[in-house]
Amino acid sequence: MxxxxxxxxxxxxxxxxxxxxxxxxxxxxxxxxxxxxxxxxxxxxxxxxxxxxxxxxxxxxxxxxxxxxxxxxxxxxxKSLENIFKRIEKKYKQRLIAVFSGDFENKDKCWQEAKKKQKKELILEHEKLYGEKLKFN
Structure with missing residues (x-):
C-alpha cells in the first residue's frame, strides 16, 4: 500500500x-x-x-x-505530507492507548482527555516554533 x-x-x-x-x-x-x-x-x-x-x-x-x-x-x-502522516499516527495511537488502557465504560472521557493533552502539546509546539503565546481553551 x-x-x-x-x-x-x-x-x-x-x-x-x-x-x-x-x-x-x-x-x-x-x-x-x-x-x-x-x-x-x-x-x-x-x-x-x-x-x-x-x-x-x-x-x-x-x-x-x-x-x-x-x-x-x-x-x-x-513541512510535508510525511509530517502529516506522522502526526496522524502519533495522535491516534495516543488516543487509542488512552481508550484501551482506561476504563472501558468511560472510553469517551478517556478519548477527550487524550485530545485535551494533545491540544496542549500542539500549543507548546506552536509557541516554540513561532514565538507567540496561545491561550488553551
Missing amino acids: NDLIEKVLDLAKKRNSFDKKNPFYVNLEKYLERLYNEINEVKDELKEKNSVFLEDEIGDCFWILFCLSQVLEKEGKI
Whole structure:
C-alpha cells in the first residue's frame, strides 16, 4: 500500500507542476470547495451494493488532499505530507492507548482527555516554533 500512496503522491506532484495556471490550483479556497463537494458525493454514494462508486468518490477526496498538501508544502505552510502522516499516527495511537488502557465504560472521557493533552502539546509546539503565546481553551 505504501507503494500505491507514493505513486498517487507522485501524480499529485506532476499535476501541480503543470497545472499552475488553472484557477483550481491558484486559490486554496478552491481546494476546500472541491473537497466539500467530493465529501457530499461520498454521502450520495453511501448505499448498498455501491462500493465501486463509493471507492471512487473517496479516492477523489484523497486526491484533493494530496494535491492540497503539495501546494501547502510548496508555499511553506506545512513541512510535508510525511509530517502529516506522522502526526496522524502519533495522535491516534495516543488516543487509542488512552481508550484501551482506561476504563472501558468511560472510553469517551478517556478519548477527550487524550485530545485535551494533545491540544496542549500542539500549543507548546506552536509557541516554540513561532514565538507567540496561545491561550488553551
